[in-house]
Each structure stands twice: as C-alpha cells, then as structure tokens.
Amino acid sequence: MSHSTARIAGFTLLAAATCGLFAAAAPPDDAAAIERLRHENARLKRLADLASGDDFYLMLDPRKRVLQLMYEGVVLNEFPVLDLALGERRVLFVTSDLPEGWEDQIWDDGQLDPPRQVRRKEIIPPKDGEPADPVEEIPPTPEEAVPAPDRYWVRYADGRSLEIVGDLADEPSGGLLHRSSSAVRLRLSDLAAALLPSRADALRLRVTLRDDQARALYRALPEQSRFLLDLSSR
Amino acid sequence: MPIGEEGQFEAAWPAAMPARRTVVLLRYRVRRRWLWLLLASVIVGFILGGGTGYRYRPLAPPPLTEPPSPASLTSREAKGLAREQRQLRDALDRKVPRGKYIVIDRTNNRLYLKQRQEVLLEAICSAGSGMVLREGEGGKRTWTFDTPQGTFRVLSKTKNPVWKKPDWAFIEEGLPLPRSHSERIEYGTLGEFALYFGDGYMIHGTLYERLLGRNVSHGCVRLGRNDLRTVYQAAPVGTPIYVY
Numbered sequence: 402m403s404h405s406t407a408r409i410a411g412f413t414l415l416a417a418a419t420c421g422l423f424a425a426a427a428p429p430d431d432a433a434a435i436e437r438l439r440h441e442n443a444r445l446k447r448l449a450d451l452a453s454g455d456d457f458y459l460m461l462d463p464r465k466r467v468l469q470l471m472y473e474g475v476v477l478n479e480f481p482v483l484d485l486a487l488g489e490r491r492v493l494f495v496t497s498d499l500p501e502g503w504e505d506q507i508w509d510d511g512q513l514d515p516p517r518q519v520r521r522k523e524i525i526p527p528k529d530g531e532p533a534d535p536v537e538e539i540p541p542t543p544e545e546a547v548p549a550p551d552r553y554w555v556r557y558a559d560g561r562s563l564e565i566v567g568d569l570a571d572e573p574s575g576g577l578l579h580r581s582s583s584a585v586r587l588r589l590s591d592l593a594a595a596l597l598p599s600r601a602d603a604l605r606l607r608v609t610l611r612d613d614q615a616r617a618l619y620r621a622l623p624e625q626s627r628f629l630l631d632l633s634s635r
Numbered sequence: 636m637p638i639g640e641e642g643q644f645e646a647a648w649p650a651a652m653p654a655r656r657t658v659v660l661l662r663y664r665v666r667r668r669w670l671w672l673l674l675a676s677v678i679v680g681f682i683l684g685g686g687t688g689y690r691y692r693p694l695a696p697p698p699l700t701e702p703p704s705p706a707s708l709t710s711r712e713a714k715g716l717a718r719e720q721r722q723l724r725d726a727l728d729r730k731v732p733r734g735k736y737i738v739i740d741r742t743n744n745r746l747y748l749k750q751r752q753e754v755l756l757e758a759i760c761s762a763g764s765g766m767v768l769r770e771g772e773g774g775k776r777t778w779t780f781d782t783p784q785g786t787f788r789v790l791s792k793t794k795n796p797v798w799k800k801p802d803w804a805f806i807e808e809g810l811p812l813p814r815s816h817s818e819r820i821e822y823g824t825l826g827e828f829a830l831y832f833g834d835g836y837m838i839h840g841t842l843y844e845r846l847l848g849r850n851v852s853h854g855c856v857r858l859g860r861n862d863l864r865t866v867y868q869a870a871p872v873g874t875p876i877y878v879y
Binding site for chain 1: 692765
C-alpha cells in the first residue's frame with residue numbers, strides 16, 4: 402500500500418469514527434413527540450378526507466366552542482356553541498360503555514330526527530283563453546314553510562347522534578299543561594331511545610345553540626351530512 | 636263507607652247481616668291491597684325510570700400541547716411524519732379560496748360574501764321556490780324550481796341584463812311558445828346586474844323586493860338593489876359560489 406493510500410484510508414477511518422461519536426451523542430426522538438405527530442397527522446387526514454368528498458359536513462370544535470357547516474374544506478356557516486355535553490346511555494342505573502374511538506372517527510349518513518317536512522306545490526297554469534289569476538299567493542317565510550323544533554337530533558350510523566338544542570328550549574313558554582306534556586314527551590323519548598334496540602343512541606353529543614340559529618340549521622342542513630369532532634391539541 | 640280498622644266496620648254494621656258484612660269486608664281488603672300494589676308499582680317505576688335514559692356530562696377539550704419543533708426531530712420516522720403533516724396542512728389550505736367567495740343558504744334565503752373567515756356582506760335573498768311545473772297537453776317536460784346545491788363559479792357578469800325567457804315562463808302563464816327569438820326577450824326584469832353561474836342560473840335583481848327572504852324564484856338567486864351592486868363589484872369572474 403502506498404503512503405498516500407494509507408493516508409486516505411486513515412482519514413476515512415477517522416471521519417467515520419467522528420460521525421459515529423456524534424450519532425451516538427444525539428438524543429433519540431421523544432416517543433411522546435412521535436405519538437403526537439402521528440395523532441395530529443391522523444386528524445389532518447380525516448379533515449382531508451372530508452374536504453375531498455362530495456358531502457356537506459358539520460365540524461364541532463370544543464376548544465373554540467363553535468359548530469361549523471363545511472363543504473370541500475370551506476366554512477359555509479358558523480354557529481357559536483353555548484353549551485356542550487356528552488350523553489351516555491344508561492339502563493337501570495348501569496351506564497353503557499361509549500363506542501371505542503368514537504371521538505376520532507367521522508360519523509356518516511346523518512339523518513334529521515324529526516325529519517323535515519317538505520311540501521312541493523304544483524303550478525297549475527291557466528288554460529288557453531282564461532285570464533291569469535290576479536291574486537298572487539304570497540309564499541310563506543322559511544319559518545312558516547319549514548317549522549323547526551327547538552330540540553332535534555342528527556342521527557348518524559352506529560348509533561351516534563348529535564342533539565341540537567335551542568337555548569330557549571327549557572325556558573317557560575306556554576301554559577303549565579303544555580310545558581308538562583313537553584317534558585313528559587321528552588322523557589318518554591329518552592326512555593325509548595335508551596331501551597329500544599332500533600332507536601338506541603350509543604352516545605349523544607348535545608350542543609346548545611342560539612334558538613334562531615338552531616332552527617336555521619334544522620331548515621338548511623343538507624341530507625346525509627357527515628360529522629367530525631375536531632379534538633385538536635394545538 | 637269509612638276506611639279504617641276492621642273493628643270499626645263490625646261496630647258500625649248491624650249484627651243481623653253477617654253474610655253481607657263479610658262480603659263488604661273482603662272487598663275492602665282486596666281493594667286496599669290493590670291500592671298498595673299500585674302505589675308500589677308507581678314508586679318502583681319512577682325509580683327505575685329515573686335510572687334509565689341518558690346521563691350528560693360536560694365535554695372537555697383535550698389539553699393543549701406544544702407541537703415538536705422540526706429542528707428537534709432527528710429520527711427518520713419523526714422527520715417523515717413532520718413532512719407528511721406539512722403536506723396535509725398545505726393541501727387543506729389550498730382548498731380555501733384565497734380571495735372572496737359567495738355562500739348561499741337557499742332555505743333560509745341568505746347570501747354571504749366572505750373572505751377567509753370574515754363575512755363581508757350578509758344579504759337577504761330569494762332562492763328557488765321548489766314548485767313543480769308540468770308541461771300539459773301531451774308534453775313530457777317537468778320543471779322543479781330549486782336552486783341547485785353544490786359548488787359553482789361566477790362564469791360571467793353583465794350590466795343591465797336582458798332576460799331571454801325559457802319555455803317554462805310561457806307554459807307557466809298558459810301562453811303558447813313564441814315562434815321568434817325576439818318574443819322571448821324581456822328588459823328590466825333582472826335588475827341592474829347579473830352574475831351567471833351556469834345552467835341558466837344567475838344572481839340577479841328583482842322587481843319584487845318586498846318578497847326577498849321568501850322562496851319565490853324559479854331557481855335563480857334574487858338580491859336587493861344595493862346588495863346586488865356590492866356583490867357585482869366585489870366578486871370577479873371565477874369567484875367560487877357555494878350553495879347549500
């Protein structure tokens with residue numbers, strides 16, 4: 402081996418040894434940091450999945466206390482949340498376990514309960530030779546055309562539901578009989594929902610909105626919407 | 636008949652009618668037992684019913700955590716995850732229009748001009764009535780006057796638009812279909828401006844501003860004069876329109 406070749410080999414060995422020392426001295430990435438990255442990436446993938454789909458979706462952010470109606474990643478409307486609660490099913494004082502991973506999944510195929518009553522009218526044109534009706538009927542306002550309840554549910558697949566309540570739902574209105582009958586009806590509905598397999602909600606997210614906004618959302622919510630609980634840790 | 640101890644019955648009842656007294660006493664005992672059973676059932680029902688239903692508790696957001704600094708990540712896995720996160724955030728950011736966009740709530744008859752999260756204008760509009768018109772006398776065509784749902788773009792803008800009346804406008808009034816093009820032209824009906832977003836649908840003005848807020852149109856979106864001018868001036872061709 403020539404003298405220059407020996408020198409090159411020696412320098413190469415020295416450089417490798419130095420790199421090895423540095424590599425050994427660098428601290429390994431924190432496992433918690435990697436887990437946070439994975440968790441955040443999974444959340445962003447869910448958002449990307451919703452944004453690339455054809456469906457409208459609701460996104461609830463408990464930290465910002467806001468419920469957003471979105472489409473293709475764009476916020477169409479935003480509703481400040483006045484109160485937020487998680488409802489767990491209970492039968493004879495035994496609370497059922499919540500579905501595993503419910504807070505990290507997209508809820509699909511939302512259906513309004515009670516369903517919106519949409520009535521379509523048919524235009525009857527005047528016959529030839531007959532004058533048009535001079536009295537034009539004034540169409541109803543949206544509130545008249547689609548009466549909205551002060552409390553309703555959006556029921557998703559796998560027994561998950563979003564319960565939307567107007568902030569005036571529990572306020573006294575109407576006579577004692579009316580309020581009592583409403584309370585009894587609600588109680589019986591909850592009992593039926595907890596007991597009947599066909600109607601059981603595995604979990605409920607109850608969101609309280611301003612009364613007019615809750616009703617506007619009922620009228621306007623597109624069918625088969627999706628839902629995501631956005632539990633960002635940022 | 637007073638309800639009380641058995642002795643009171645015997646004392647109050649003539650001794651000459653023992654058989655009838657026995658029957659009445661038996662009826663009283665049975666009725667009291669049934670009353671107690673009923674009361675017990677109601678109490679148990681309330682207790683069990685109170686323990687069945689849904690129990691609500693506040694939903695707390697997760698604790699805030701500081702995201703790891705990219706410079707602090709050394710492993711290949713962590714760097715890969717950080718790169719993936721940047722790509723996902725960029726992709727989501729690209730979905731949001733950079734400039735102004737229009738959102739139309741066709742059920743509540745509201746139009747919003749927005750930029751990012753800011754609402755620049757909230758206007759009362761009139762969207763499609765949802766009515767149905769069928770072509771009579773052997774015709775097979777049916778029209779449903781809904782404002783379509785989904786994503787659109789402003790394709791063109793016009794000042795002093797002219798309405799070229801489609802067939803349904805004549806059928807609706809019971810008039811025969813015109814033979815010449817000029818018979819379909821109507822001036823002034825659509826207001827001062829129009830923004831066309833495809834398939835015959837437009838955002839335009841109206842002669843009936845008193846009906847704004849109600850679903851009265853044949854699918855187009857009607858605005859009041861001032862709001863229409865604002866939208867026309869603010870929204871260039873290519874502005875996204877979201878309808879729900």
